[in-house]
Amino acid sequence: MDTQAMHIANGIVDGPVSALFAVLAALGLGVCVWRARADLDDRLAPMAGLVAAFIFAVQMLNFQVLPGVSGHLLGGALAVVLVGPWVGALCVATVLIVQCLLFADGGLTALGLNITNMALIGTAAGYLLVALLMRFLPKTPAGVGATAFIASVLGVVLASQGFVLEYWLGGTTELSLGTIAGTMAGVHTLIGIGEGLIAATTVATVARVRPDLVYALRRFRTAPVAAQPVTVSGGAA
């Protein structure tokens, strides 16, 4: 068994449930395409391409979280902060599709499962937290970085529980669901912290260089602060 695989492989969840989630994933992405058009303008479109490429790159960087266990960024929260929930989900899905078709990572049969967990659940959870946190945190690089960190940790843990749900519905082995849920949640809390650090660094850097390219700063602005999201006087809220 190769250790390069990063996503759900074929055979772990049975055919009917995989097919069900393939349909769900297709419907979900359809909604995203429909809603994404409102966000996709001449500035966001190339940025979204970059976000997808960046997530692909960082997903290759497995970091050690426990002896013999590694993890890698999933990218949902990062994408949400930079390009918004609808386009963000499509960015993550693009990465998963390229990985599946070109690099044989994440089973073809399991593609719907992987898209549901990482592109839909991870991004949706990340978005809800970003929308909540951006109401309280300052619209500064530090504020948006902290938002990305928290949204990443919770987004990753929830995405991992998506797998538990799928395994509960269509698992092909007789194993204790509680144990699997616990192990997945525990390991993915650690992975989420790693992802959070990467995502926070990334979005804080973009917010410093080009705040106008950060969706979360544009979308959740409060009128006076928005004019100069990058200045130190952000605390004036």
Added chain:
Amino acid sequence: MSADDRNAPAGRTAKAHGTARTRLGWFLAGGLLVALLLAGVVSSFASGSPDGLDATAREGCTFNADDEITGGTCMAQQEQDHQLADSPLADYGIKGIDNEYVSTGLAGVLGVLVTFAIGGGVFWLARRRGTTDATTGDGGATVGAGAGAGTGTGGNDQAIRDTPAPGTGSTA
């Protein structure tokens, strides 16, 4: 300097717009370069341990030195090969290149470029054309530029450079 551009009055001219276009271009190029370095170079130093999901799937089984399952019950036993396991880029390497660093690095670079091309291309085609500045007060000039951009790829940059100010436009 950058703050200067963002706070420029909406009507401020081609010079400010030109700078903004350059900056988006440089930003994208810089970001892509970082991604290429991460996927092309840093990836070779990534951890080779199974990831969180894989580790969970292997729990309950014992493995021999060749990483084959020797006993127990675990999810990984049910794992089947990928339909495209024989593809030339399977498992983030390039078939035929023995040097692991080169193989992984090139696969990573290729992956970043393909993802950027597919993602960027699809998003670019799906974008709303010439509507970027509809929400700002910056009416006339922008609409003109947007219309020009729609006619050919050469004009696309022109559209991009008109975009950086909408956040400020509406609040100014």
